[in-house]
Amino acid sequence: MMQVQLPDGSIKEYPDNATSLDVAESIGPRLAKACIAAVVNGKVVDLKRELRLCREPGDSGPVTVRLLTDRDPEALGVLRHSAAHVMARAVMRLFPNVGLAFGPTLSTGFYYDFDMPDRIREEDFPKIEAEIGKLVAQAEPFDRFELPRSEAIGFVADLKQELKAEHIQTGLADHPTLSFYRQGEFVDLCRGPHIPDAGRIKAVKLLSVAASHFKGDAGGKSLQRLYGTAFFTQKDLDAHLAQVEEAKRRDHRVLGKQHALFHISQEVGPGLCLWLPKGATVRGLLEDFIKAELLKRGYQPVYTPHIGRVEMYETSGHFPYYRDSQFSPIFGHPAGSVVDRWITLLEAGELTSQKEKQFVEFAPLLEARVEGYPLGGLKDEKVASLKTWQSQHERYLLKPMNCPHHVQIYKSQQRSYRDLPVRLAEFGTVYRHEQSGELNGMLRVRGLTQDDAHQFCTPEQVENEFRDTVQLVQFVLGSLGLDDYRVQLSLRDPKSDKYVGSDENWQKAEASLRRVLEEMKLSFEPREGEAAFYGPKADFMVRDCIGREWQLGTVQLDYNLPERFQLEYIGTDNRPHRPVMIHRAPFGSMERFVGVLIEHFAAAFPLWLAPEQIRILPISEKFNDYAAQVEQQLKAAGFRATTDLRSSKINGKVRDAQLELIPYMLVVGREEAEQGTVTVRDRLDADHQKKLPLAQAIAELSAEVHERRIRQKAEPAKPAVAVVEGGEANEY
RNA sequence: GCUAGCGUAGCUCAAUUGGCAGAGCUCCGGUUUUGUAAACCGGAGGUUGUGGGUUCGAGUCCCACCGCUAGCUCCA
Numbered sequence: 001m002m003q004v005q006l007p008d009g010s011i012k013e014y015p016d017n018a019t020s021l022d023v024a025e026s027i028g029p030r031l032a033k034a035c036i037a038a039v040v041n042g043k044v045v046d047l048k049r050e051l052r053l054c055r056e057p058g059d060s061g062p063v064t065v066r067l068l069t070d071r072d073p074e075a076l077g078v079l080r081h082s083a084a085h086v087m088a089r090a091v092m093r094l095f096p097n098v099g100l101a102f103g104p105t106l107s108t109g110f111y112y113d114f115d116m117p118d119r120i121r122e123e124d125f126p127k128i129e130a131e132i133g134k135l136v137a138q139a140e141p142f143d144r145f146e147l148p149r150s151e152a153i154g155f156v157a158d159l160k161q162e163l164k165a166e167h168i169q170t171g172l173a174d175h176p177t178l179s180f181y182r183q184g185e186f187v188d189l190c191r192g193p194h195i196p197d198a199g200r201i202k203a204v205k206l207l208s209v210a211a212s213h214f215k216g217d218a219g220g221k222s223l224q225r226l227y228g229t230a231f232f233t234q235k236d237l238d239a240h241l242a243q244v245e246e247a248k249r250r251d252h253r254v255l256g257k258q259h260a261l262f263h264i265s266q267e268v269g270p271g272l273c274l275w276l277p278k279g280a281t282v283r284g285l286l287e288d289f290i291k292a293e294l295l296k297r298g299y300q301p302v303y304t305p306h307i308g309r310v311e312m313y314e315t316s317g318h319f320p321y322y323r324d325s326q327f328s329p330i331f332g333h334p335a336g337s338v339v340d341r342w343i344t345l346l347e348a349g350e351l352t353s354q355k356e357k358q359f360v361e362f363a364p365l366l367e368a369r370v371e372g373y374p375l376g377g378l379k380d381e382k383v384a385s386l387k388t389w390q391s392q393h394e395r396y397l398l399k400p401m402n403c404p405h406h407v408q409i410y411k412s413q414q415r416s417y418r419d420l421p422v423r424l425a426e427f428g429t430v431y432r433h434e435q436s437g438e439l440n441g442m443l444r445v446r447g448l449t450q451d452d453a454h455q456f457c458t459p460e461q462v463e464n465e466f467r468d469t470v471q472l473v474q475f476v477l478g479s480l481g482l483d484d485y486r487v488q489l490s491l492r493d494p495k496s497d498k499y500v501g502s503d504e505n506w507q508k509a510e511a512s513l514r515r516v517l518e519e520m521k522l523s524f525e526p527r528e529g530e531a532a533f534y535g536p537k538a539d540f541m542v543r544d545c546i547g548r549e550w551q552l553g554t555v556q557l558d559y560n561l562p563e564r565f566q567l568e569y570i571g572t573d574n575r576p577h578r579p580v581m582i583h584r585a586p587f588g589s590m591e592r593f594v595g596v597l598i599e600h601f602a603a604a605f606p607l608w609l610a611p612e613q614i615r616i617l618p619i620s621e622k623f624n625d626y627a628a629q630v631e632q633q634l635k636a637a638g639f640r641a642t643t644d645l646r647s648s649k650i651n652g653k654v655r656d657a658q659l660e661l662i663p664y665m666l667v668v669g670r671e672e673a674e675q676g677t678v679t680v681r682d683r684l685d686a687d688h689q690k691k692l693p694l695a696q697a698i699a700e701l702s703a704e705v706h707e708r709r710i711r712q713k714a715e716p717a718k719p720a721v722a723v724v725e726g727g728e729a730n731e732y
Numbered sequence: 733g734c735u736a737g738c739g740u741a742g743c744u745c746a747a748u749u750g751g752c753a754g755a756g757c758u759c760c761g762g763u764u765u766u767g768u769a770a771a772c773c774g775g776a777g778g779u780u781g782u783g784g785g786u787u788c789g790a791g792u793c794c795c796a797c798c799g800c801u802a803g804c805u806c807c808a
Binding site for chain 1: 733734735736737743763764765766767768769770771781798799800801802803804805806807808
């Protein structure tokens with residue numbers, strides 16, 4: 001017999017070969033029927049798995065069992081993974097020669113990657129869904145079995161599943177036994193767990209198909225990834241689809257065009273954002289808001305140019321490290337790019353003697369004198385010779401980062417410990433040549449303005465500075481109604497060599513960040529291997545009003561640049577010391593942040609941010625003069641107001657203002673003109689209009705602006721069903 | 733960058749198997765002088781992303797390039 005502990009703490013005895021299903025049945029037959037899976041000793045497993053197999057070797061204590069029904073978030077992940085299997089089975093029934101790759105769950109659904117000769121199109125979805133429907137109706141069970149390694153390899157070979165075979169050989173090289181799941185004729189290498197039978201899938205829908213690469217390797221085999229989602233009820237699926245629709249309705253690219261906020265012109269270039277007057281107004285207000293806040297917090301404004309010498313970025317490490325995602329250097333000499341290419345080939349060992357001869361002959365045609373070039377010399381001598389030439393000729397880079405410029409400002413004078421922390425702030429525009437496939441409206445662009453600042457401080461000040469910065473981020477996000485966020489603490493992967501700086505500095509930096517977050521009682525998720533190459537960082541993942549997450553603000557510690565640029569301050573001991581740098585951007589970039597805000601507010605900005613706050617609507621042209629007086633007074637009070645002087649009827653004017661999401665309309669006609677009043681029509685509450693003396697209306701609206709009040713609520717999106725994301729976990 | 737799909741007026745979209753490029757909104761001119769989600773009449777607006785090709789004839793078919801979208805990969 002074995003002991004089983006249930007969530008209420010009670011302990012019961014079961015036979016040695018008992019399963020979670022047996023536990024459920026002993027509690028009640030209805031529970032047994034409702035169960036999806038179970039959490040045994042902390043791990044989600046099949047209902048039919050013997051409990052003793054879930055024990056660590058040597059463990060003889062009671063086994064903890066928590067039964068999962070469709071109300072537990074973990075169950076949805078199990079359901080979706082099983083749905084991925086059923087979908088794969090359906091695809092294999094409908095298409096020939098289908099190879100299986102991976103089929104994990106996502107927070108919103110699942111996918112399965114296929115290696116197959118036919119192309120799946122959206123037109124094929126109905127017949128695949130119909131096939132899934134048949135399989136669900138048959139409600140066949142998922143049966144687990146295990147094979148020793150040697151047999152498993154032959155088994156998947158017999159199934160002609162080459163990718164699975166490769167995965168067993170490489171990814172699962174250290175697994176002595178491998179588990180499979182069978183469902184009718186469909187067998188898949190899989191860790192599980194699965195639902196008891198396909199009949200548990202009550203609502204499933206295919207969403208999209210796209211290309212992917214085997215194991216995420218861009219050079220690897222190209223696969224077709226079929227996305228879908230599944231729920232325990234049709235109602236949950238409908239709610240999910242409604243949220244997807246809501247997200248589509250809020251698309252900042254659509255709203256940005258509709259409300260003339262920004263424009264991306266083919267002729268200017270991809271990923272280069274043109275801020276239209278209304279979008280620029282929103283951005284300007286945000287900048288003013290944060291500038292005022294920075295001033296209070298002891299930051300000093302600086303401005304720096306948009307380009308800088310390549311050598312500076314070589315010193316900082318950005319140029320060599322991110323070369324592929326930077327715009328090409330700007331050369332002051334016509335032969336600049338030729339010499340650059342020459343060096344690249346030399347360093348890569350790809351320069352044949354024939355090509356080298358061509359370079360040497362070609363250079364003079366571009367008026368480049370490279371007489372000293374050691375034609376018969378060593379590679380290093382040649383590189384040195386060419387680099388000397390480069391250093392004698394101008395090479396500039398469109399700045400990909402503001403930090404080297406700010407570093408130069410720090411270095412422009414001798415710093416005492418009394419000056420520290422030095423906090424230099426700039427809305428700095430940087431340019432990055434993002435891959436074409438990455439560009440996305442304002443959210444991913446090639447020219448962006450960071451609300452950047454660099455804090456130079458003593459090692460002892462790091463934690464205070466970091467804390468102040470986190471508080472700043474909290475304040476600005478809170479001011480915009482974005483107070484639902486979590487923090488990701490990105491740490492280095494100790495096994496990787498992509499990081500610069502000493503182990504000691506990394507440990508210090510990571511410990512400081514952790515300590516402050518813990519002190520501030522901010523929950524955070526440590527993520528190994530996600531740090532920047534120069535230091536750990538804390539990223540703010542912000543949830544918008546319909547439940548989507550965006551990565552916005554970031555705070556990064558840097559022990560590296562001060563080292564590379566030999567930064568110093570004079571300490572109390574009258575000796576030079578090395579400062580620490582903190583990079584931080586509460587918004588991230590203005591482009592991305594405004595893009596997120598457009599989606600968050602669905603372009604209906606709160607009064608303090610609205611590009612046009614108030615529109616005055618004269619009943620007829622007879623009252624245009626009074627409207628002009630009202631407009632003039634509103635402007636004097638600091639409002640962004642216009643008057644609709646068109647000859648259309650009031651109905652038309654109201655409709656247009658409403659559709660343009662103007663927060664307030666002031667209707668003026670005979671009565672208002674005679675009394676010196678305005679009729680205030682609130683966009684969010686058109687049924688309760690108030691006729692107020694103009695001065696009172698101004699006072700009330702001013703208060704709303706000064707408090708930065710956020711009144712609009714998102715259309716209530718049903719909360720997304722919580723899901724424990726599996727990633728590729730349930731695929732081994 | 734890769735895979736797939738897409739590109740028609742400022743915007744949203746039509747155009748049968750290859751057979752005269754069209755509508756609504758916006759814009760401009762006029763009429764109307766209005767009390768809370770569209771007053772009426774008229775007009776302008778196009779080398780169908782660019783360049784080649786096939787064809788008697790191309791928005792439609794083929795090729796290359798540019799751009800957009802989704803996903804992959806990347807993100808200092």
